[in-house]
Ligand SMILES: [Zn+2]
């Protein structure tokens with residue numbers, strides 16, 4: 001969903017988002033396609049592949065209580081680190 005004052009992603013940003021969404025969940029490893037979570041709004045190259053639960057789950061999700069993130073000792077930067085490694089070097 002695009003909000004009104006959010007700039008549209010450029011072509012290369014859209015390509016990157018599509019790649020991220022093809023990946024498995026960066027937290028629990030659930031098979032993709034995943035949702036793209038923006039660490040910072042509009043900073044698409046730092047978006048993370050997350051399954052619906054690790055993304056929006058009220059108990060496990062980054063937008064909820066982040067329980068699975070705590071259990072698996074993940075945070076946005078560690079998942080971003082893994083995401084970049086998988087995209088570029090895996
Ligand atoms: Zn997950």
Ligand SMILES: [Zn+2]
Pocket residue numbers: 036037038055063
């Ligand atoms: Zn999100």
